[in-house]
Amino acid sequence: MQDCIYTAAESVERSGLKGLPLFKACQDSFFQKMAKRALTQKHSKGKILFLHGDEARYFYFIQKGLVRLFRETLDGSQVTVDILPAGQVLALRTIFEDDLYPYSAEIVENAEITSYPLSYLKDEIQTNNTLALNMLSSMSRCKRRKEQEIEHREIQNAPQRIGCFLLRLIPQNKEGPVTIHLPYDKTLVAARLGMQPETFSRALSKLKRETGIKIKGATIELDTVQQLVQFSCAACSSEFPCKDLQQREF
């Protein structure tokens, strides 16, 4: 399944690209130019959108579904870089990476994805300094998030890291009881956190015991956010709520 489901003219309306803070400095003429080459396609779970090191011609906006970004080592191990839901863009930074995709992308939940030519973005950024500055801010946030991941892998234990993952799903300044729905299945959450499924399962049970949170399938209930903040954020150099909860990948 890989059908063009919208015409280019419809894509510009449906894409949501125009609504992204990253592109707020772009004029209508940019979006119109993009729309002429935009292509929205359906992709089934399991499809590889592109491979790490492939020549990069397009960046993507996820309309529906989930995309897993990953890299593969020479000896065959896979490492999950991120898992992106609807509303996110991917492969934008390729224009600064020798025009090669810096990771592979796999559809992990049936998806609708719009592709746009990177060459148009490259042209735009050559003359639109505000777009360049917005990209710098966005990339700086992403980099801070990666540094935080390194920090957590160094000093947080597995239950604390799951606690941090859950806290990131809660709206900022939320008070009182909270219900969290996992955004994807536990195997993917484990992969995103770089844990084996059995490690994840044991760590989740420990998190439940130590914090008193309630877990029913993919739903987690907290009496208060503080249950997790006290447990996870004590072993972190950032204060809750984190500042980097906006755009995910780049």
Added chain:
Amino acid sequence: MQDCIYTAAESVERSGLKGLPLFKACQDSFFQKMAKRALTQKHSKGKILFLHGDEARYFYFIQKGLVRLFRETLDGSQVTVDILPAGQVLALRTIFEDDLYPYSAEIVENAEITSYPLSYLKDEIQTNNTLALNMLSSMSRCKRRKEQEIEHREIQNAPQRIGCFLLRLIPQNKEGPVTIHLPYDKTLVAARLGMQPETFSRALSKLKRETGIKIKGATIELDTVQQLVQFSCAACSSEFPCKDLQQREF
């Protein structure tokens, strides 16, 4: 010890800022403006240059010495983000981070460091699009390096990670026997790799046994680079030599 050892006029000549690829798009007028506010100071080992979360007014160029970037968690653990030698800049990205330093910086080897006002850089980047694009390329490389660190912490064992650290010290395309000098003492190498000193020591011995490299104090001898490449790069998604060996922090 924290004396101004050069006048501003001398600093512009000695600083090397002008020689950095990042600033190649800047005109002489930018460097002259910077020079008027540049201040080169000596700092003794142990001095804290700035703290994570402090209001950021300056970025820095390391003329001599070593600087450790780190973060501290609420429960008092420290995590080393990077260790920067002479020739590197630090705290540049602060202008995209709410004007707060995103880490703390400690002098770990007596240093001479030039400070420059971030406000001038901020002014310049508002109108100099090529500088913004160069910064995007540089930050993209830094981000790739952070992603590689996450990957290595997930799938490489400690000896493989030390092997990778050593490979990064070897000039690209080097053939035949190689002698590597550790750029700083082993305690700092361990901190940079997020290992306890005893873990590092055991892993270094294992690396020696498994690859046949020779270690004498801070000097490491290889018959050929392949000894380490086969051992470390098999568990990595990038091929040797890595593309991100240029500018370190941002």
